[in-house]
Amino acid sequence: MKTALALRHVAFEDLGLIEPLLHGRGFDVNYLEAGVDDLTVELASVDLLVVLGGPIGVEDEECFPWLVEEVALIRQRLDARRPLLGICLGAQLMARALGARVRPTGGKEIGFAPLTLTEAGQNTALVELRDQPMLHWHGDQFDLPAGTESLATTAVCAHQAFAPHDRALGLQFHPEVDPARFEQWLIGHIDELEHAGIAPGELRTAMAREADGLKAALKRLMDRWLDQALL
Numbered sequence: 001m002k003t004a005l006a007l008r009h010v011a012f013e014d015l016g017l018i019e020p021l022l023h024g025r026g027f028d029v030n031y032l033e034a035g036v037d038d039l040t041v042e043l044a045s046v047d048l049l050v051v052l053g054g055p056i057g058v059e060d061e062e063c064f065p066w067l068v069e070e071v072a073l074i075r076q077r078l079d080a081r082r083p084l085l086g087i088c089l090g091a092q093l094m095a096r097a098l099g100a101r102v103r104p105t106g107g108k109e110i111g112f113a114p115l116t117l118t119e120a121g122q123n124t125a126l127v128e129l130r131d132q133p134m135l136h137w138h139g140d141q142f143d144l145p146a147g148t149e150s151l152a153t154t155a156v157c158a159h160q161a162f163a164p165h166d167r168a169l170g171l172q173f174h175p176e177v178d179p180a181r182f183e184q185w186l187i188g189h190i191d192e193l194e195h196a197g198i199a200p201g202e203l204r205t206a207m208a209r210e211a212d213g214l215k216a217a218l219k220r221l222m223d224r225w226l227d228q229a230l231l
Helices: 018-024 067-079 089-097 125-129 179-188 190-196 200-229
Strands: 002-008 027-033 048-051 084-087 102-113 134-142 161-165 168-171
Touching: 018 027, 018 200, 048 067, 048 089, 067 084, 067 089, 084 089, 089 102, 089 134, 089 161, 089 168, 102 190, 102 200, 125 200, 134 200, 168 200, 179 190, 179 200, 190 200
Parallel strands: 002 027, 002 048, 048 084, 084 168
Antiparallel strands: 102 134, 161 168
């Protein structure tokens, strides 16, 4: 049986819609809890590693010393050229592991907006997202690691995706969120929403409008990317 390991930073930011897709492909899915579990684990037997999002910054090592081990774990995976997917904070940690800066945008990108694919992005699985508005929820952004290209942009964030190699993909946005459990995000991030002046009802209405399209887009993206990454 194939194995998938998700590195999780906060309970409700889990694999979401990705998990049933992995089960459908015959994966055994497990979680590694950042700050709780041992992050010096050996990943050689893991077929897919997914590094999930969270409300902390990649340079918060003074507050969260285990971030040093997490970055080393991600670098180990990248050097081994094994399948790796990073989402939001996960993508920022990938960039950091490759020596790139991660810095505040000066504001928040929270809400739904479509991606604009770059020329390089047109040749990737991101084309499966087409014009579907995606969920964005971040205040930091990554610089591009040396030798990589930006695959997608939005008006607020110049780098929404990058691929260190054919079996690794970093996504600044959130394609994985399960609309049926979106209320957990609104509860868990209420302080951030209030600080940004965003009413939960606005996001709740937008999620209801985009739910079916998001589910279909995520399935297309993962099917195409996994077919490539697991070769």
